[in-house]
Amino acid sequence: MTVTSIDVLDSVVDITAQTESDTISESLITTVLQLTPANQVLVLDYNAEASPEFMVVACSDIFLFEEEKDAIERVLRNCVITGENVVEFSKDDNQSLLAVPIRYGENNEIHAVVFCKADELKGDEVQLIEGLARIYENYQKIISASERDGLTGLYNRKVLTTKIDLLLDRFLIQGTSITDDPTHHHWVCIFDIDHFKQINDALGHVFGDEVILLITAMMKQSFDDEDILFRYGGDEFVVIMHPQPREEMEKTVRDFLVTVNQRDYGQAKDVSISMGAASINDQELNAITVLGFADQALYKAKQKGRNQVAFYEDLIASGELQSLVPEDDVELF
Missing domain, CATH: 3.30.450.40 (GAF domain)
Incomplete structure (x- = not known):
């Protein structure tokens, strides 16, 4: 040749x-x-x-x-x-x-x-x-x-759905299910900082950025190296968690919420977050759908008083949410 x-x-x-x-x-x-x-x-x-x-x-x-x-x-x-x-x-x-x-x-x-x-x-x-x-x-x-956010160094919004879809595509390419253990799932968690606008309005955007950086540092300490961390924009964040049982995932996110609560933020005093979580399974091989599930759970966490995590599967089981059936590929954010 x-x-x-x-x-x-x-x-x-x-x-x-x-x-x-x-x-x-x-x-x-x-x-x-x-x-x-x-x-x-x-x-x-x-x-x-x-x-x-x-x-x-x-x-x-x-x-x-x-x-x-x-x-x-x-x-x-x-x-x-x-x-x-x-x-x-x-x-x-x-x-x-x-x-x-x-x-x-x-x-x-x-x-x-x-x-x-x-x-x-x-x-x-x-x-x-x-x-x-x-x-x-x-x-x-x-x-x-x-692909990185300029302030935090986390992955940015541009690549969020791409990362999830690529993860799912790899398993399809290799001819295997998402996980060989049916009790283990990948998880998507979405959270934002409660009343963050009030922090910016009262203390200024520079102080708000400091809070964002502190939250980012706690994310890196709380989540596993295999987990993928994103700053979706403003005070919104997303975590794609590696395959694990529900109990293990729930302990990690609840411990993270406690860590955020216990941190000293100086003039900002109390800072908390609200989070929604959903599993990625073989039946939902679409990033937009999975993100929509987690986003609905986040909305419910805010409705119930904030400073907590809500799980999509629990909300469906209790009847508080109806199953989401997307009619097209329009993004849900």
């Missing part, structure tokens, strides 16, 4: 024309398939604390990971352990296997791996794939920065 500098330049243009993390991954896959002998390509997120450690973000073959999981994970783990490219030869099907680490984040740690499979990979072809992966890595850093 003869690759010209024009081919490479066109591919760089294609990759950097994308504006979202998942579309960049898809563009990278297309580029690698076009410019190299690779016949199958995967992009996988890596999290050493999660289970599973590797999650498919995008792929050229939807069945590849499950069909050859052991061989692929061996190469991926070797890549993560060494922190470098890993090239292996599979005797089972006479194919070359390549894994390239992708680093970004505050500590420049490995957060993803690009995996390729080909009949044969020569040295210059491996270098080309690595070069494309570096372009991908650098551009992901730019996109990642644009």
Whole structure:
């Protein structure tokens, strides 16, 4: 395969024309398939604390990971352990296997791996794939920065539904349910600061920002590293919690409410929050719907006096809420 500098330049243009993390991954896959002998390509997120450690973000073959999981994970783990490219030869099907680490984040740690499979990979072809992966890595850093809230550093509103839908899509791609344990669910929690406008009006927006930053610090301390934290806007926040039983989730959010109550806010005196929570299950594979459930629960928490958490499932069971059946894709916020 003869690759010209024009081919490479066109591919760089294609990759950097994308504006979202998942579309960049898809563009990278297309580029690698076009410019190299690779016949199958995967992009996988890596999290050493999660289970599973590797999650498919995008792929050229939807069945590849499950069909050859052991061989692929061996190469991926070797890549993560060494922190470098890993090239292996599979005797089972006479194919070359390549894994390239992708680093970004505050500590420049490995957060993803690009995996390729080909009949044969020569040295210059491996270098080309690595070069494309570096372009991908650098551009992901730019996109990642644009997904963060300027004040708190949490994910911003722009990527909230994308993160939930991507989470759900990954499980569909890998052919598994959201969790193998029926008692464990992902959870979405929405909360805002009670009477925050009064704090801003009485003490000024600079003081209000200080309260926002204190709440953010408490979120980072209270929730697990696997949980995804968002500032939705103003004094509104969202947490996507990792799979866990209802009891564990409820203890975490109630402890968080207590932590917020007990904090010293100086002139603001008492600060509290109201929260709504809903589970993500296999029947509700839509981010807008799930967020709508949690938002309805938040509204009920405010109706009942604020400074508390309400659970969507409980409200449905008690008849206080009717099941939400969305008629279209209009956002509920």
